[in-house]
Amino acid sequence: MEPDRVLVRYGEIGLKSPGxxxxxxxxxxxxxxxxxxxxxxxxxxxxxxxxxxxxPTSQPQKVAETASRVFxxxxxxPVWTVSANLEKIVALAGSLTPQLLCDGQxxxxxxxxxxxxxxxxxxxxxQVGAKxxxxxxxxxxxxxxxxxxxxxxxxxxxxxKSAFIFxxxxxxxxxxxxxxxxxxxxxxxxxxxxxxxxxxxxxxxAKVIPLYFDAAAPVEKQFVDRAIKSAEILxxxxxxxxxxxxxxxFYEILRRLQMPKYRKLTCxxxxxxxxxxxxMVAAQEKARALxxxxxxxxxxxxxLTNLAILxxxxxxxxxxxxxxxxxxxxxxxxxxxxxYQVTSxxxxxxxxxxxxxxxxxxxxxxxxxxxxxxxxEMVLIAINNIKRVxxx
Amino acid sequence: MEPDRVLVRYGEIGLKSPGxxxxxxxxxxxxxxxxxxxxxxxxxxxxxxxxxxxxPTSQPQKVAETASRVFxxxxxxPVWTVSANLEKIVALAGSLTPQLLCDGQxxxxxxxxxxxxxxxxxxxxxQVGAKxxxxxxxxxxxxxxxxxxxxxxxxxxxxxKSAFIFxxxxxxxxxxxxxxxxxxxxxxxxxxxxxxxxxxxxxxxAKVIPLYFDAAAPVEKQFVDRAIKSAEILxxxxxxxxxxxxxxxFYEILRRLQMPKYRKLTCxxxxxxxxxxxxMVAAQEKARALxxxxxxxxxxxxxLTNLAILxxxxxxxxxxxxxxxxxxxxxxxxxxxxxYQVTSxxxxxxxxxxxxxxxxxxxxxxxxxxxxxxxxEMVLIAINNIKRVxxx
Numbered sequence: 010m011e012p013d014r015v016l017v018r019y020g021e022i023g024l025k026s027p028g029x030x031x032x033x034x035x036x037x038x039x040x041x042x043x044x045x046x047x048x049x050x051x052x053x054x055x056x057x058x059x060x061x062x063x064x065p066t067s068q069p070q071k072v073a074e075t076a077s078r079v080f081x082x083x084x085x086x087p088v089w090t091v092s093a094n095l096e097k098i099v100a101l102a103g104s105l106t107p108q109l110l111c112d113g114q115x116x117x118x119x120x121x122x123x124x125x126x127x128x129x130x131x132x133x134x135x136q137v138g139a140k141x142x143x144x145x146x147x148x149x150x151x152x153x154x155x156x157x158x159x160x161x162x163x164x165x166x167x168x169x170k171s172a173f174i175f176x177x178x179x180x181x182x183x184x185x186x187x188x189x190x191x192x193x194x195x196x197x198x199x200x201x202x203x204x205x206x207x208x209x210x211x212x213x214x215a216k217v218i219p220l221y222f223d224a225a226a227p228v229e230k231q232f233v234d235r236a237i238k239s240a241e242i243l244x245x246x247x248x249x250x251x252x253x254x255x256x257x258x259f260y261e262i263l264r265r266l267q268m269p270k271y272r273k274l275t276c277x278x279x280x281x282x283x284x285x286x287x288x289m290v291a292a293q294e295k296a297r298a299l300x301x302x303x304x305x306x307x308x309x310x311x312x313l314t315n316l317a318i319l320x321x322x323x324x325x326x327x328x329x330x331x332x333x334x335x336x337x338x339x340x341x342x343x344x345x346x347x348x349y350q351v352t353s354x355x356x357x358x359x360x361x362x363x364x365x366x367x368x369x370x371x372x373x374x375x376x377x378x379x380x381x382x383x384x385x386e387m388v389l390i391a392i393n394n395i396k397r398v399x400x401x
Numbered sequence: 402m403e404p405d406r407v408l409v410r411y412g413e414i415g416l417k418s419p420g421x422x423x424x425x426x427x428x429x430x431x432x433x434x435x436x437x438x439x440x441x442x443x444x445x446x447x448x449x450x451x452x453x454x455x456x457p458t459s460q461p462q463k464v465a466e467t468a469s470r471v472f473x474x475x476x477x478x479p480v481w482t483v484s485a486n487l488e489k490i491v492a493l494a495g496s497l498t499p500q501l502l503c504d505g506q507x508x509x510x511x512x513x514x515x516x517x518x519x520x521x522x523x524x525x526x527x528q529v530g531a532k533x534x535x536x537x538x539x540x541x542x543x544x545x546x547x548x549x550x551x552x553x554x555x556x557x558x559x560x561x562k563s564a565f566i567f568x569x570x571x572x573x574x575x576x577x578x579x580x581x582x583x584x585x586x587x588x589x590x591x592x593x594x595x596x597x598x599x600x601x602x603x604x605x606x607a608k609v610i611p612l613y614f615d616a617a618a619p620v621e622k623q624f625v626d627r628a629i630k631s632a633e634i635l636x637x638x639x640x641x642x643x644x645x646x647x648x649x650x651f652y653e654i655l656r657r658l659q660m661p662k663y664r665k666l667t668c669x670x671x672x673x674x675x676x677x678x679x680x681m682v683a684a685q686e687k688a689r690a691l692x693x694x695x696x697x698x699x700x701x702x703x704x705l706t707n708l709a710i711l712x713x714x715x716x717x718x719x720x721x722x723x724x725x726x727x728x729x730x731x732x733x734x735x736x737x738x739x740x741y742q743v744t745s746x747x748x749x750x751x752x753x754x755x756x757x758x759x760x761x762x763x764x765x766x767x768x769x770x771x772x773x774x775x776x777x778e779m780v781l782i783a784i785n786n787i788k789r790v791x792x793x
Contacts, residue, residue: 020727020729021727021728021729158550183727183729183730184727185697185698189698190697190698190704190705191704191705191706192705193705206725209724209725209726210697210724210725212725212727213696213697213698213724213725213726213727214697214698215697215705297705297706297708297709298705298708298709304605305577305582305602305605305606305607305720306577306581306582306605306606312582312583313582313583313584313585313607313689313690314583314689316689316690316718317689317690317717317718320716320717320718321716324712324713325709325712326708326709326712326719327718328697328721328724328725329720329721329724330722330724330725330726332601332602332605332720332721332722333598333601333602333604333605333720333722334601334605334722335412335413335575335576335604335605336413337412337413337575338575
C-alpha cells in the first residue's frame with residue numbers, strides 16, 4: 010500500500026500577517042503546480058490547511074520530491090491517511106509494518122496530536138509501537154524499539170479529523186516564495202560561487218536574472234558552456250517559463266582593459282566594468298540589486314580595499330550572500346543545489362589575469378587607469394550587444 | 402592515561418601562497434596563545450607542522466576546546482602519541498581500550514598513514530581492531546566492530562615518525578585568522594541577527610568594531626544591557642585585549658525622526674541615520690565596511706526597495722552576511738556562537754515603530770522628510786557624544 014497523499018510544510022511564511030500570508034500561500038500553491046506540471050506528475054488537487062498543504066496522488070514520492078524544490082517549503086512527506094481514531098491508527102500501523110520495517114531493524118514511534126483528542130501522544134506511541142512489534146512477529150520478523158538510535162522513525166501525527174503516518178521527511182529549501190521580494194540581477198560567472206549566491210537570493214524570495222560576461226577568446230566555448238549549464242540548473246528552481254541567461258560579449262573589452270602600464274589593475278578594472286554594465290542591465294530589467302558570489306579574503310580581488318573600490322562604481326546595492334562563508338560551506342550548498350558538478354569543472358583560467366594582481370590599490374590609481382579609456386562608450390556598446398540564451 | 406597532546410588542524414589557509422600561509426600560521430599561533438593565556442591553561446609549547454599544530458599539555462580537553470575557538474582553525478583533537486611502528490600502535494590501542502570503550506559498544510577504526518610506511522591503512526585498522534576486541538575480552542567486556550554505525554570512532558593517524566590515536570574531533574569555526582583582512586564596523590543592535598553577522602565577518606578574517614545605537618528611553622536599561630552582553634560574548638571570540646563597544650546616544654535623535662507628517666518613514670529614516678553615523682565612525686576607526694544583520698524580506702524595513710534607499714545614503718560598502726539566510730539558520734548559528742540565549746530575550750519593542758511602516762517608499766519622499774531636519778548637525782552631535790564600554 011502506497012502513501013495516499015503528500016503533506017507539505019512551510020515555516021516562516023506562517024508568521025507573516027494574514028494578508029501577506031494568504032498572498033504567499035497562493036504563490037506557493039502556484040509554484041508547486043508549475044513544478045508538478047513541468048514534470049507531468051499526476052495529482053488530483055491541493056488541499057490547503059493552516060501551515061500545510063495536502064496533495065492526494067498516486068505518485069507520492071515524486072510529488073514530495075518535487076514540492077521540496079519550491080522556495081518557501083520547509084519539508085514534505087508522503088503520508089498514509091486514516092481517521093483520527095486511536096484504534097484505526099494502530100490498525101493501520103500494523104498493516105503497514107511489513108513495508109515500514111525489515112527483520113532486525115530498530116524503530117522509534119514519534120507521535121504528535123492536537124490537544125482536542127482524549128488520548129495522549131505517549132499513548133499513541135506506545136500502542137502503535139506494540140502493534141508494530143506484534144505485526145512483525147506474525148511474519149516471524151523481529152523488530153525492536155530504540156528511541157535514541159533507530160534505523161527507522163515512524164511518525165504519527167493526529168490532527169482534528171485525520172491522522173497521518175509517515176517515515177520520510179524530505180527537506181525543502183525554506184525561505185520565501187520565489188519572486189515575492191522583487192527582482193535582482195545575478196552576476197553569473199559560471200564558477201562555483203555565483204550560482205550559490207544567486208540561489209540564496211532566490212531562496213529569500215528574489216527573482217534572479219542571471220547575467221554572464223563572456224570574456225573567453227572566441228574559440229574557447231567551454232567557459233560559456235559551463236555558464237549556460239549552471240544557469241539551466243538554477244532555472245530548474247525557478248517556477249517560471251522562458252528563462253533566459255543574458256550574455257555580454259566581453260572579450261574585446263577585457264583586452265582593452267589589459268593596459269601594460271596598469272597591468273596589476275586588470276582584475277579590478279574588469280570587475281568594475283562588470284559592475285557598471287550589470288547596473289545598467291539591472292536598470293533595464295527593473296532589478297533592484299546586483300548579486301555576486303564574492304567572499305571576503307578568498308582571492309586577491311576580494312580584499313576589503315578592493316571590494317570598496319568595486320562598490321563605489323555603482324549606486325545599486327550589491328548583495329553578497331557568501332561574504333561570510335568558507336569555500337567548504339559554499340561547496341556543500343552547491344551540492345545541494347545541483348550546480349557543484351558543473352561549476353567545479355576546471356575550464357582553464359582567464360587569459361587576462363596578471364601574474365601579480367593588486368590586492369590594495371587606491372581609487373585614485375583606478376581612476377587614472379580608467380581615464381585612459383572611453384569607459385561610458387564601452388559600457389554602451391556592451392549593453393547594445395547583449396544576447397539572450399534560453400535556459401528553460 | 403590522558404591524551405598527551407592536542408592536534409590542531411587548519412584548512413583553507415594551507416592553500417594560500419607560502420608567504421601568506423606563513424603570515425597566517427603566525428597569526429593562528431598567536432591567537433591560540435592569547436586564548437590559552439586568557440583561560441590560564443598550562444601547555445609547554447606549540448609545535449608547527451605542515452597544515453597542523455601540536456600542543457603537548459596536561460589538560461588536553463581544555464586546550465582542544467580553546468584552540469577550537471580560534472578563527473582559521475578547522476578542528477582539534479586530544480591525541481595519544483606513539484612512534485610510527487605498527488606493533489607499538491597496536492599495543493597502545495590495546496592499553497587504551499578500557500577508557501575508549503564500554504561493555505557492549507560498537508566501534509570502528511579509521512586509519513590513515515603516510516605512504517612511506519610498509520604497512521597499509523587497512524592493515525592498521527584490522528590489527529588495531531583485533532587488539533581492541535582482545536583487550537576488551539581480557540576484562541570480560543564484549544565490544545564489536547560496526548563500520549557503518551559505530552558508537553565510537555577510533556582514529557589512527559600515522560605520520561613520518563609518530564602516530565596518533567584519538568576519538569574526538571572538536572569542530573573549529575574555520576575561516577581566516579582574525580584581523581588578517583582588515584577592520585569593519587558592526588552595526589550591533591543587540592538582537593539575534595547582528596552578532597551573527599558580525600561573527601561571520603570575524604570568521605572571514607575581519608576585525609569587527611561593534612557600534613550600538615542606544616535609542617531606548619533613559620529608564621529602559623534592558624536594551625543597552627542586552628547589547629553589552631552580546632558584545633561580551635562576541636569579544637570572547639576576539640584574540641585582542643581591551644575590546645570596547647561604541648555606543649551612540651540615539652534617543653533624542655529618534656524622537657526627532659518621529660515626524661507626524663512622515664510617520665510611516667520613521668524606521669527607514671532611523672536606519673539611514675544609523676548608516677550615516679556608522680559610516681562616520683567607520684572612517685574614524687579606519688574600518689572599511691559596515692556590517693549589518695539584514696536579511697531580505699524578514700521585516701518591513703528589509704524589502705529590496707528599502708535596502709536600496711539605505712545603501713544610497715553612504716559610500717562605504719555594506720556587508721550583509723545574512724542576506725540569504727532564514728531565521729532558523731541564523732538561530733542555529735547564534736547557538737553555536739553563544740549569543741542565542743541573550744539575544745533571543747524579548748526586551749520590548751522600540752517606542753518609535755509606527756503601526757504601518759512603509760515597505761515601498763521612494764528616495765524623493767525620504768529626501769523630503771530629511772530636508773525638515775538638520776541631518777548633518779544631528780550626525781555630528783551623535784559622533785561627538787559617542788561613549789565606550791569595555792566588553793573584554
